[in-house]
Structure formats: structure tokens, C-alpha cells
Amino acid sequence: METDAVKRLKRKLTIETLWIYVIAVLKKHGALHGYGVKKRIKEEFYFNPATITTYTVLYRMEREGLIEKAESNTYKVTEKGIKEYEKAKQFIKNTLEALP
Numbered sequence: 001m002e003t004d005a006v007k008r009l010k011r012k013l014t015i016e017t018l019w020i021y022v023i024a025v026l027k028k029h030g031a032l033h034g035y036g037v038k039k040r041i042k043e044e045f046y047f048n049p050a051t052i053t054t055y056t057v058l059y060r061m062e063r064e065g066l067i068e069k070a071e072s073n074t075y076k077v078t079e080k081g082i083k084e085y086e087k088a089k090q091f092i093k094n095t096l097e098a099l100p
Contacts, residue, residue: 031074
């Protein structure tokens, strides 16, 4: 049985940072529709974000310039998105290394 503390941690490292996973799947697979992004996240990272949450994050990411619409209403990652993704990965790596 999981404690509430571990459940909160999992949520914060998945749903609340969904943009990182979105960029990861777009980098790997190229342009995808929103549903394709959601499906790949479930297959590759073993959690299932709600459809509305996925689309909300996609819209926010687009407004922020991390992704952009491609042909046929698909999304693709931008240069800015890749830079921010790399910064986030480095932050996570540094944080993990600092834990005893």
C-alpha cells in the first residue's frame, strides 16, 4: 500500500510536469495529434493523463512557444521547447544527484 506522500510525489512528477513528457514523445516520434501524445505517454511512461489535461497542457505549451501546430492539426516541438526540455532534464539530474 502506498502512502499519501508517495502518491503526491508521483502526481507532481507526472501530471504536474506533463509538458516534459509531451516534449519527450514529440522529440522521439515527430508530429502527433493530441490523442497520439496521450497514448505514447501511457505506453512509454506508464501513466495515463486525462484527455482534458493533455489538451490543456498542449494549448499552454503552444502559447508559450514550446510546441507549434504542424500539418493536419498535429503538434511538433520547437527549438525553444527542446532547450527548455534539456534544462528540465538537467535540473532533475542535479536534484537526484544531490539526494543522499
